[in-house]
Amino acid sequence: MKVQKVIVLSSTAAVDFNPNWPEDRLKDESCWSDKEFCKENEDWYSVAKILAEQASLEYAEKNGLNVVTLCPPLVFGPLLQPMVNTSSKFLIYVMKGGPDAMNNKLWHTVDVRDVADALLLVYEKAESSGRYICAPNNVCTKDLVNLLKEMFPKYSYVNNIIDVDRKAPITSQRLRDLGWEPRKLEETLTDSVECYEKAGLLQDSAGRPCRLPHLFRLAGDQ
Incomplete structure (x- = not known):
């Protein structure tokens, strides 16, 4: 079919x-999640993402195809779809408490819009190849809650936050070097919350507590 390049949306x-x-080294595109570690923690989503991305890169190498993979983390921003995605459920939980x-x-x-920009960028740039991490913002739970409280003080927010050891952060420098210019976290949060408010997603449900999505209910920090 004379395909020259394939873009695969993976995940951090x-x-x-x-x-x-x-712990003192930024995680870049050379870092891979430990498949056996994820299996031990029954993190099947991560196992699936590891296997899928590795399979696409292996296929590319064997068949001479230029496969570019993009790895975004939690994706916030305005919603287009009628269903709330898991990342947005996480942010909604933080704001409503539980x-x-x-x-x-x-x-x-x-930001979902920055993911779209990154996909277009690696598609159009002739020199793009291999993996690209698409994760511009690093924030701990307490700092995220405090930032949201300053911006939107009327919500209850989660208050049961446990201190844990921090893992090494991720860098998106390789994608930035390609010309990617993502939004600031504050803009993403503002547009996300305003979208949730318009959709009625931050209103109290009928006596039912807001629960954290399964993917984020982890006993320890990975």
Whole structure:
């Protein structure tokens, strides 16, 4: 079919969960999540992302095809679809509070519009190749809550936050070097919350507590 380039949307789930990575070294595209570690923690989403991305890159090498993979983390921003995605459920939980404790771990976030820009960028740039991490913002739970409280003080917010050791942050420098210019976290949060408010997603449900999505209810910090 004379295909010259294929863009694969992966995830930082295939990058970030590596307990053997040095704590003082930024995680870049050379870092892969430990598949066995993810299996032990029953993190099947990450296992699936690891296998899928590795399979695409292996296919590319064997068949001489230029496959570029893009790895975004939690994706916030205005919603287009009628269903609330898991990343938005996480942010909604943080704002509405609930019964589940949260670790004061490091979260990586990106705006959905910046993911779209990154996809177009690696598609159009002739020199793009291999992996690209698409995670411009690193913020711990407490800092995220405090920032949201300053911007939107009327919500209850999660208050059961447990201090934990922090893992090494992720860098998106390789994608930035290609010309990617993502939004500031404050702009993403503002547009996300305003979208949720218009959709009625931050209103109290009929007596039912807001629960944290399963993917984020982890006993320890990975």
